Amino acid sequence: MVFSPTAGVASALLLVTPYTPNIATVETTPGCLTDNFYGTYGGQSVFHLPPTCLDTSSIKGLSIQSVSLLPYVANSERQLIWLQESAIDSSLVTPEYEAEVQGFFRWLGEDGYSMGGGQQWSGHQHLLSSANKPGVELHLVDLQPAGGSYGLVAVEPSLAPNIEALLPRYWKPYILPNQPTSYLPVPKPAIEHVKSLLETVRFDPVVSSLVNSISLNQMRDDIRWLTGEDGKSGIISRHSFAEGSRVAANWLKERFEETGATCELKPFMSGFAPNVACKYSSSVDTTSTVLISGHYDSRGSFGSQRAPGGNDDGSGTVALLGIARAVAHSGLTFRSNVELVAFAGEEQGLYGSKAYAREMREKDANITVMIQADMLGYHAPGEPPQLGLPMYIGTPEVAQLVSNMSAIYSPELTVGYTAACCSDHQSFHEQGYASTQVFERAGPIADPMYHNSGDLSERPGYDLSQIRSIAKVQFATLLHAAGFDLPSDEDLN
Numbered sequence: 224m225v226f227s228p229t230a231g232v233a234s235a236l237l238l239v240t241p242y243t244p245n246i247a248t249v250e251t252t253p254g255c256l257t258d259n260f261y262g263t264y265g266g267q268s269v270f271h272l273p274p275t276c277l278d279t280s281s282i283k284g285l286s287i288q289s290v291s292l293l294p295y296v297a298n299s300e301r302q303l304i305w306l307q308e309s310a311i312d313s314s315l316v317t318p319e320y321e322a323e324v325q326g327f328f329r330w331l332g333e334d335g336y337s338m339g340g341g342q343q344w345s346g347h348q349h350l351l352s353s354a355n356k357p358g359v360e361l362h363l364v365d366l367q368p369a370g371g372s373y374g375l376v377a378v379e380p381s382l383a384p385n386i387e388a389l390l391p392r393y394w395k396p397y398i399l400p401n402q403p404t405s406y407l408p409v410p411k412p413a414i415e416h417v418k419s420l421l422e423t424v425r426f427d428p429v430v431s432s433l434v435n436s437i438s439l440n441q442m443r444d445d446i447r448w449l450t451g452e453d454g455k456s457g458i459i460s461r462h463s464f465a466e467g468s469r470v471a472a473n474w475l476k477e478r479f480e481e482t483g484a485t486c487e488l489k490p491f492m493s494g495f496a497p498n499v500a501c502k503y504s505s506s507v508d509t510t511s512t513v514l515i516s517g518h519y520d521s522r523g524s525f526g527s528q529r530a531p532g533g534n535d536d537g538s539g540t541v542a543l544l545g546i547a548r549a550v551a552h553s554g555l556t557f558r559s560n561v562e563l564v565a566f567a568g569e570e571q572g573l574y575g576s577k578a579y580a581r582e583m584r585e586k587d588a589n590i591t592v593m594i595q596a597d598m599l600g601y602h603a604p605g606e607p608p609q610l611g612l613p614m615y616i617g618t619p620e621v622a623q624l625v626s627n628m629s630a631i632y633s634p635e636l637t638v639g640y641t642a643a644c645c646s647d648h649q650s651f652h653e654q655g656y657a658s659t660q661v662f663e664r665a666g667p668i669a670d671p672m673y674h675n676s677g678d679l680s681e682r683p684g685y686d687l688s689q690i691r692s693i694a695k696v697q698f699a700t701l702l703h704a705a706g707f708d709l710p711s712d713e714d715l716n
Contacts, residue, residue, distance in 0.1 A: 236272040237261070239291040239363065239375070242615055243268070246406050252276060260406040262653060264305040264397045265373055265644055266615055271403040293362050293375070301360070301377040303399035304386060304572070308372040310642035311393050312603075312669040316370070323391045324366065328374070331361045359386075370667070371642070384494065387571045392525065392674045397645075398572040407584075407655035409618050416591055417620040417657050420704055424627045429709070430702050433553055434632050434695040437545040439687055442694075445541040446680045446687075448474070449519070450531035460530035461496075461521040461537075463567050463574075468496035471519055475499045475565050478544055482551035484563065491578035496520060496567040498575045503550065503561040506708060510589040512560040513705040515697055516576070517543050517596045518569035518647055523676035533680040534670055536646075538663070539596030540565055542694035549698060558706030559591070566647050569597075576647035584654040592621055592704040593658035595648035599693045601663050601670035602686035610693055611641035611662035616649045621659040625700055632699040633692040639665025661693050 238256075242263050243249055250256045255276035261269035272292070295303075308324075359382065363375040378386060386396050447453040449461065449471055456474070458467035476486045476499050484501035491498060499519070505511075517539025521532025531537070543563050568574030576595075583590060602608055610629050612622040626638050641662050648658040663670075672678040679685070 236277075237293040237295045237362075237375075238270045238272045239267050239293065240270070241268070241289055242266050245408065247408070257406040259403040261303070261399045261403050262305075262397070263616060263649075265307040266371065266642070267373060269305065269375075269399065291363055291365075295362065295377070299401075300379065302380045302383045302401070304376050304378055304383060305397040305399060306374040306376060306390065307395055307397060307644075308370060308391075309393045309395060309673070310644065310667040311370060311673070312667045314669060315393065315671065315673070320392065324372070324394075327389070327391050328361070328364055328366065331359060331376070384492070384571050384574070387522065388525075393668070395570070396572045398574070398577075407653065409652070409655050409657050413591065413655075413657045414618065414620055417618065417624060420592075421620065421624055421627065424624070424631070424703065426631050430699055431632060433549060433555070433702065434698045436549045436552055437691055437694050437698065438548065439691050441548060442541045442545050442687055442691060443680070445478075445544050446533060446537050449537045449540065450533045450679055452531070452533075452679055452681060458531075460523060460528055461519060461532050462523070462530045463495045463520040463571055465530070468520055468567060472496050472499050472565075472567070475519060475540070475544075476501075479547050479563060482547040484547060489579065491568065491575055495571075495574060498567055498579055499565040500579070501547070501563045503557055505558060505560045506556040507558050509559055512562055512588060512590050513701055514562040514564060514590050514593045514651075515543065515546070515596070515701055516564040516566060516593070516647055518566040518575070520567045520570055520575075521678070522570040522674045523678070524674075527676040529676040531676070531679050533672075533678045533682075533685060534598050534600040534663075535673060535678060536569070536597045537680070538598060538600035538690050542596050542599060542690055542697060545691065545694050546698045546701065554710040555707045556710075558708065559704070561701065561705050569647055573645075573647055573650050576650035580650040580654045580656070583651075583656075590651065590656045592624075592700070593648060593651045593656050594621070594625065594697055594700060595646045595658070595660045596693065596697060597646035597660060597662060598643075598668070598670070598673075599661065599663050599690045600680070600685050600687070601672075602684055602689050603664065603669045604684065606664075607637045608635055608686065608689040608692060609663060609665045610636040610638045610696065611643065611665045612638065613644060613648070613660050613662075614640040614642045616645045616652055617659040618652065618657040621657050624704075625659060625661060625696060628699045628703065629696045633695045636689075636692050636696070637665060641666055643668050661697060663689065663693070
């Protein structure tokens with residue numbers, strides 16, 4: 224069988240297909256997919272399909288029922304953006320929310336669009352073409368009643384950083400590259416290194432003491448400062464474009480530097496708050512680096528200026544601070560370079576982490592393990608404290624390493640997988656780095672204040688003890704992956 228573009232439209236095509244962990248396994252003609260990769264978003268991967276690869280014999284394992292084929296011509300006047308509904312618990316799917324989603328896509332469909340030129344591949348998918356080339360062109364929408372809906376739009380580049388403000392509350396944008404790139408799998412030696420770490424995981428009383436030194440009370444003070452709940456910071460919003468995000472960036476830099484880290488505010492795009500990148504140099508001569516991160520930007524309710532981000536992602540940010548303070552308190556040194564990074568621009572499409580991961584790849588940085596912490600604080604009523612690991616995007620061996628550490632140092636956590644996807648670890652995974660994410664629940668998002676101006680720390684369900692438990696796991700994994708030494712008695716005297 225041959226995929227044929229619809230008559231009357233350009234022969235350039237986008238292929239949208241369910242995610243597979245190793246893209247090379249579904250192509251028989253080398254390069255058809257691996258050299259034409261736009262990225263993976265939620266549970267779908269996007270490719271540019273050249274004419275030479277239109278024959279399905281070049282791509283095995285793909286059924287016509289599972290793929291979408293879209294006519295599209297890349298040009299500098301349009302930016303492709305993937306719109307993804309987060310994996311949310313059924314308790315969050317209210318009639319109000321469903322009406323919000325339907326209204327958003329109806330608005331797109333009625334604002335100068337006409338059906339036509341598209342092929343219908345499932346009961347929910349429709350390909351749309353623009354009548355008058357307005358600012359936003361809707362190319363694909365798949366609205367699923369059980370969740371996991373998505374869409375693909377092309378917008379004027381100037382609109383791309385702001386499209387997040389137009390989306391339904393549980394949806395996120397992901398910016399596609401201007402041109403397809405080569406798929407970069409995590410190299411086998413990098414995976415083998417993580418496997419070697421797995422083989423040496425044992426209970427260590429020193430590590431136990433170190434991770435248990437993380438202060439819950441200090442975490443409480445830190446999160447109340449970042450959300451503005453303590454009345455001291457003056458922060459109303461940490462949205463990437465808000466002044467409060469700049470205040471937070473400077474404060475984070477100062478706090479990390481107090482722990483002995485060398486920090487830098489790293490701008491990545493005009494209008495956005497900077498990334499806060501902090502480093503602890505290795506005590507030995509090595510290029511290896513372990514990186515743990517969170518994002519400090521936030522998102523509030525539609526139409527509200529308030530975006531406290533207590534859980535998303537103040538929780539991951541204060542976990543980083545808790546680890547840094549424990550490092551300072553102990554006086555330990557690392558045998559690997561260690562980076563603690565607080566990203567901005569996550570809510571607009573992973574802008575900050577994409578820029579940082581690209582920079583690291585261009586430098587050929589030797590990042591051996593990367594762990595992103597995003598949303599650690601919500602504890603659903605009647606459920607045990609949990610740790611969720613990514614079902615889709617990430618390196619399974621790193622996720623297993625985190626899981627093993629949790630069983631030893633935070634056994635109170637129930638560990639499982641979550642379809643909630645994706646945070647800043649995706650940026651590193653796409654650059655071929657071994658990475659994973661830690662999340663608050665082994666299941667979909669259940670926090671009723673997700674992407675809401677009520678995302679404060681002083682509310683039912685916000686669990687600082689769970690944040691500390693997950694931070695202990697992060698810290699234990701960091702200590703094991705990087706190696707460390709405590710100061711000797713001579714150093715203390």
